[in-house]
Amino acid sequence: DSGVTQTPKHLITATGQRVTLRCSPRSGDLSVYWYQQSLDQGLQFLIQYYNGEERAKGNILERFSAQQFPDLHSELNLSSLELGDSALYFCASSVKTSGVTGELFFGEGSRLTVL
């Protein structure tokens, strides 16, 4: 158990819909990262938050947005869903502040299926 909690574990929805994925980081971790894992595409970095503020953006579509709340949990919002958005979405957390990069602790992922 990494200490990172993601909900829901599985989600099936239709094209055009909107979903919200939730992540609670490990106790004490200030950074939250979102990654998308599609078949044969590895882990694509989407976005990072640190203590409530957006710190880095990767290949995140404009239809996707995220935020980190004062209690440090984070939500990833996916809207106008397309078939190609079907993937496993991982949240990860780390202790990292502005110093040396360290280990990312991943949650179990949220599997999104868009029909």
Add this chain to the structure above:
Amino acid sequence: GENVEQHPSTLSVQEGDSAVIKCTYSDSASNYFPWYKQELGKRPQLIIDIRSNVGEKKDQRIAVTLNKTAKHFSLHITETQPEDSAVYFCAASKPGSQGNLIFGKGTKLSVKP
């Protein structure tokens, strides 16, 4: 931005043999290179990492080597066991990137008993 290429995409070895997975990165400023193991249906987990001030690091049957000049790093697993079967991801990160990792596309390792 940073790009990480990983080879091979699949690797099959006999139990007891060694396995080597190689990665190259594009940004010479990258200075942190972790390896993650993802078992089927599970989350990725860090197995070993190396920083740019070190050329090699070992942890029991696992070792990682780094060649900064060539911008590549490799994972070596010796005396492979069936439980080593998984997908392995290399990654790179550079200072100022806020810790986010750029991953390779993964290598599916199968260890046959």
